[in-house]
Amino acid sequence: MHAHDQTDPLARERGHLDASRSALRAMRADAEALDIRDVTANWVNAAVLERQIDDRIKSLADLAHTPLFFGRLDYLRAPGADRAEGAGGERFYIGRRHVHDADGDPMVIDWRAPVSQPFYRASKKDPMDIALRRRFGYTGGDLTAYEDEHLSDAGEAERTSALLQREIERPRVGPMRDIVATIQPEQDEIVRSGLEGSVCVQGGPGTGKTAVGLHRVAYLLYAHRERLARTGTLVIGPNASFLHYIEQVLPALGELEVKQATVGDLVAHVEVRGADDPAAALVKGDARMADVLRRALRSHVTLPTGPVVVVRGSRRWRVPAYELEEIVRELLARDIRYGAARDALPQRIAHAVLVRMEQSGEAPDDRVQDAVARNAAVKAAVKAIWPQVDPAKLVLRLLSDAEFLAAHADGVLSEEEQRAILWARPARSVRSATWSAADAVLIDEAADLVTRTHSLGHVVLDEAQDLSPMQYRAVGRRCTTGSATVLGDLAQGTTPWATRSWAEALGHLGKGDAVVEELTAGFRVPREVIAYASRLLPDIAPGLAEVDSVRESPGSLAVRRADGAGALDAACLAACEEALLREGSVGLIAADSRVPALAEALKAAGVTSLSPGEETTPDTRLTLVPASLAKGLEYDYVVLDEPAAVVDGEPDERTGLRRLYVALTRAVSGLTVVHAADLPAQLG
Numbered sequence: 001m002h003a004h005d006q007t008d009p010l011a012r013e014r015g016h017l018d019a020s021r022s023a024l025r026a027m028r029a030d031a032e033a034l035d036i037r038d039v040t041a042n043w044v045n046a047a048v049l050e051r052q053i054d055d056r057i058k059s060l061a062d063l064a065h066t067p068l069f070f071g072r073l074d075y076l077r078a079p080g081a082d083r084a085e086g087a088g089g090e091r092f093y094i095g096r097r098h099v100h101d102a103d104g105d106p107m108v109i110d111w112r113a114p115v116s117q118p119f120y121r122a123s124k125k126d127p128m129d130i131a132l133r134r135r136f137g138y139t140g141g142d143l144t145a146y147e148d149e150h151l152s153d154a155g156e157a158e159r160t161s162a163l164l165q166r167e168i169e170r171p172r173v174g175p176m177r178d179i180v181a182t183i184q185p186e187q188d189e190i191v192r193s194g195l196e197g198s199v200c201v202q203g204g205p206g207t208g209k210t211a212v213g214l215h216r217v218a219y220l221l222y223a224h225r226e227r228l229a230r231t232g233t234l235v236i237g238p239n240a241s242f243l244h245y246i247e248q249v250l251p252a253l254g255e256l257e258v259k260q261a262t263v264g265d266l267v268a269h270v271e272v273r274g275a276d277d278p279a280a281a282l283v284k285g286d287a288r289m290a291d292v293l294r295r296a297l298r299s300h301v302t303l304p305t306g307p308v309v310v311v312r313g314s315r316r317w318r319v320p321a322y323e324l325e326e327i328v329r330e331l332l333a334r335d336i337r338y339g340a341a342r343d344a345l346p347q348r349i350a351h352a353v354l355v356r357m358e359q360s361g362e363a364p365d366d367r368v369q370d371a372v373a374r375n376a377a378v379k380a381a382v383k384a385i386w387p388q389v390d391p392a393k394l395v396l397r398l399l400s401d402a403e404f405l406a407a408h409a410d411g412v413l414s415e416e417e418q419r420a421i422l423w424a425r426p427a428r429s430v431r432s433a434t435w436s437a438a439d440a441v442l443i444d445e446a447a448d449l450v451t452r453t454h455s456l457g458h459v460v461l462d463e464a465q466d467l468s469p470m471q472y473r474a475v476g477r478r479c480t481t482g483s484a485t486v487l488g489d490l491a492q493g494t495t496p497w498a499t500r501s502w503a504e505a506l507g508h509l510g511k512g513d514a515v516v517e518e519l520t521a522g523f524r525v526p527r528e529v530i531a532y533a534s535r536l537l538p539d540i541a542p543g544l545a546e547v548d549s550v551r552e553s554p555g556s557l558a559v560r561r562a563d564g565a566g567a568l569d570a571a572c573l574a575a576c577e578e579a580l581l582r583e584g585s586v587g588l589i590a591a592d593s594r595v596p597a598l599a600e601a602l603k604a605a606g607v608t609s610l611s612p613g614e615e616t617t618p619d620t621r622l623t624l625v626p627a628s629l630a631k632g633l634e635y636d637y638v639v640l641d642e643p644a645a646v647v648d649g650e651p652d653e654r655t656g657l658r659r660l661y662v663a664l665t666r667a668v669s670g671l672t673v674v675h676a677a678d679l680p681a682q683l684g
């Protein structure tokens with residue numbers, strides 16, 4: 001413990017930090033001491049409760065390098081108890097989690113509490129009843145500085161915070177970190193928007209979309225804990241390395257329960273072993289496929305041609321074909337799933353039998369109706385009229401059987417489009433078929449036509465711009481009863497079906513009423529570098545605003561020409577070695593086709609490198625990144641190998657330039673472009 005000089009403000013704040021730490025330790029000790037033997041009657045409950053307590057203990061850990069609080073608010077008047085997490089008084093310390101003392105009085109207030117909000121939003125123009133906003137600076141785990149703004153003092157000039165700037169410019173090492181100490185007002189508005197509505201965020205590289213999405217989840221879990229614990233939340237990202245990069249953020253904010261997945265994980269009905277050519281993938285990803293699937297599925301329903309005759313005891317009950325047909329037509333007209341209708345059919349037929357029984361003077365009850373519904377004749381009729389359909393088999397048949405496809409795609413897909421998706425060699429079985437990622441999405445659509453997909457309370461969809469309409473639908477059906485946060489950048493779309501307009505995408509998602517917000521302040525890429533990359537914007541996304549970087553760092557961009565192709569590897573290596581002399585992570589980004597050669601060159605030079613998603617360590621800070629996996633990631637220093645090869649690696653020039661735009665915008669502190677071939681004209 002420090003000895004605290006009560007007249008020195010910094011010493012006083014350190015005193016509060018020490019006291020808060022002890023209080024947190026006491027909270028943890030309390031949780032650990034909980035004895036659940038008395039309160040649980042059976043072992044299932046005990047196991048559940050134990051896990052909850054375990055999570056609570058984990059969430060109460062005092063993380064050495066994440067300060068317990070990072071800000072303080074002094075209100076002009078004590079805010080109402082409803083906003084203040086029960087704290088009386090006017091002074092609040094804002095931190096990652098709530099900490100209270102032995103009497104239950106708050107010592108640190110959760111950043112998500114209503115009373116914390118002015119920390120992010122208050123300004124000279126709108127002080128929100130705040131007299132003083134104090135930001136704390138830490139070195140290691142020690143509180144070493146603070147910075148004050150007297151928001152209600154008209155005489156004090158507004159200035160940008162040096163602590164904030166320092167935090168934003170800190171070199172990056174391993175995985176993504178939380179940004180709770182420095183969330184910006186326009187980001188905070190998105191983070192705290194209500195659970196009811198869906199939000200779509202368009203933002204250029206490094207504007208904090210991913211950060212905002214994750215903090216929004218944390219906020220929603222705080223504000224609607226019970227509801228979301230019941231309904232669930234999910235974060236969807238483009239690939240495993242991206243998910244790995246972000247996976248620590250929510251646990252660091254105390255949220256251990258959020259699931260993370262790729263769209264592929266969600267629709268894993270079959271093993272994906274094949275890939276489509278772009279033409280096929282484009283058609284398979286088109287929303288019209290949903291109509292084709294619906295028609296194909298419903299074609300399995302055949303109108304009855306004969307009556308159903310149920311024999312019970314000495315009596316025979318006959319439901320004529322025309323009446324069965326009426327039942328079937330009614331079920332077809334209703335907006336229910338194929339499987340639900342199939343389940344309802346035997347009861348409907350049984351009901352028709354029961355009506356006849358009643359008409360002839362019998363008094364059958366519900367049990368009789370159930371028995372009739374299970375009668376062999378009824379079962380046989382149901383099987384003939386409304387057979388069970390396996391979603392994967394349905395898709396298999398559509399892709400294998402030209403006639404079947406034509407029967408349900410005519411008028412929806414052109415002949416050429418039908419040819420594009422038909423397999424050259426029809427598959428024999430679901431297991432042996434060479435399914436592609438797009439096929440799995442089709443199966444998911446079919447599965448949902450048969451049985452309604454379970455919907456979650458909230459879904460965050462990151463890097464959304466790369467989804468096909470059918471993928472948007474797959475995500476959408478996982479939040480039909482909940483809301484969504486959609487994050488993306490139209491300029492970074494690199495799939496043949498990349499999103500052209502958010503309105504259209506949100507329509508496919510089923511969230512046409514989502515508000516579209518735009519973020520333009522850039523927190524990653526230095527000004528010089530983003531200006532260079534933005535030269536591509538007129539070609540890749542005309543009309544999108546350039547990112548306005550908050551990072552000056554002059555001298556952050558270097559473009560070097562290697563003397564012929566032979567010198568390229570050596571020049572890259574030299575640039576990497578130079579970058580490694582500095583603090584922070586280094587990413588060597590190259591066209592996928594160039595990765596093996598560069599890996600070889602690194603190895604020969606004795607430089608160890610990682611793959612994207614692998615954790616950097618103080619000894620191994622270099623990651624060799626294929627351009628196709630660079631999206632969403634960032635490195636302190638980036639060396640970009642041969643831009644022309646990155647562009648050429650894509651099927652068309654616009655996609656190539658978009659891939660290049662992604663690669664050019666991964667650097668936090670500096671970018672070195674190394675090339676032997678001519679640069680694309682825009683960068684020359």
Ligand SMILES: Nc1ncnc2c1ncn2[C@@H]1O[C@H](COP(=O)(O)OP(=O)(O)OP(=O)(O)O)[C@@H](O)[C@H]1O
Nearest residue numbers: 179182183184205206207208209210211523524632
């Ligand atoms: N308010 C903030 N304070 C400090 N750092 C921030 C803030 N907002 C974003 N950042 C940082 O900026 C970097 C970029 O953020 P993020 O990855 O969320 O951007 P993005 O918009 O998803 O980028 P991309 O389009 O490239 O995927 C991250 O390191 C993030 O922590």
